[in-house]
Amino acid sequence: MRIVIVYESMFGGTEKVAEAIAEGISVSVPAETVNVDDAPKDLDGVDLLVVGGPTHVHGMSRAATRKSAADQVCHATRSHTGLREWLDALGPVPDGLPVAAFDTRADKPRVLTGAASLGAAKRLRRLGCRVVAPAESFFVGTEPVDAGPRPGELARANAWGAALGAALRRTTV
Template identity: 45%
Template sequence: MHTVIVYESLYGNTREIAEAIAEGVHQADPEASVDCLPVARADTEVTRTADLLVVGGPTHMHGMSSGASRRMAAMAEAKKEGHEDAAREARETAEGPGLRSWFHTLPKTEPGTHAAAFDTRADMRMSGGAADGIAKRLAHHHYDVVTEPEGFIVEDADGPLRQGELDRARAWGAGLV
């Protein structure tokens, strides 16, 4: 089985969740081939070979990020002392394609290709989530979404991840296999 995990990450939290999901897939199926890629490196050749496509991103303004929300997040991160690595990742992500534009280039697939959606989000009333929008776009491209979209909790807008979320992501990834 070939699993492709595509993620957008500004502060590293969504990347960490994606990597944990990849570990979970490997735990459940040690023979599985897993590609875990930032959205900027996820071209159609890679996604076309997937038996399972897992897509995730951060929640911005109640849903999927936009070019404007990524630029605002990168500017805010650049102002924080001691956050050089996060600021670099945020800047690189803000300058590249986000999931919204990536979906415009994702080809429709044959029925029977499985997919799943996840996001990172704050645990606040009315914070929303990006995973539902991701799942809808996957279904629009004829992917069979095999599970309910999943949200993983960050303690603040730029993290850290809530304790136990990486373990939960590994278990979720294993359950996808």
Template identity: 50%
Template sequence: MSDTPRALIVYESMFGNTWKVAAAIRDGLGTVIDTDLVRVDLAPAEIPADVRLLVVGGPTHAFSMSRPSTRADAAKQGDVVMPLETGIREWLGALPNRTTPTLTVTFDTRITKVRRLPGSAARSAAKLLRRRGFRAMVPPTTFFVEDTTGPIEGRELARARQWGVDLGRELGSVLGPSRRGTRRSA
């Protein structure tokens, strides 16, 4: 474990769109703080102590985080890019309560044509994290895809990268100056 504070982005992505958003956020956030990007089924069972910002993102399924049944339904619509067994709902549900201060932000993806529908994977994830002792840094954010399997809208990736830069700046004001290092992906 490093003494240098870092950010960890954990994402769930059925068709690769949420992964693209997560990678864009990592690229922006990584300009300020060391940032790791990890697919949810490969994410740690416990958040390491040096993680000062946990970013969690996934697709909105049936007005919330995905479930095994909604992931199975999604798999019928196209080729999925990750195993169906574990989503952010299961991962967050298994996380132990946090005893050290850790900030969180959550994001989700949803289809453009359902912009105004209620429910959000990001809001649901934020509630679970709050119950586990994490503290939200900013409100949940949504990024839009054109259809269930994509593609991600072009301007959304630029917006995601800028959101990452903005998160990094805000985090920097909380943590003070930090050293920027390499960005790792899993």
């Protein structure tokens, strides 16, 4: 069984969340994390795809928002390509591929921040995928801008991953 978690991460927070999700899934089924820069364009043989990225201006990042984020720090960003661009560049996706989406965002009401996971899930449905879990947000600190996941969020991501893995195992056994 092949579980792939594709993430976009500017400062490392989303990467840490993706790794925590992978650890949770791996309790049931091995999972691999892949930076969107290196993500496969062919998803044949993938049994569950999980995608995640930071929320920028109420949704998935764009080239301009990634540049703006990069300009706020003195170090290189983790991803150079966006989840939006990767999803748009995918070839045919196996019909009904099970998928789930997550994002990282500021800990404020979603009406104020938006959620990149909602747009990702919508694009995946349009590609013919089957969303198997509601889109999930994990909170990151904003002071400093690259503060990383808020306390407790990695444990929550791990639990979300464990629930995904357990559900997948129940449906394939």
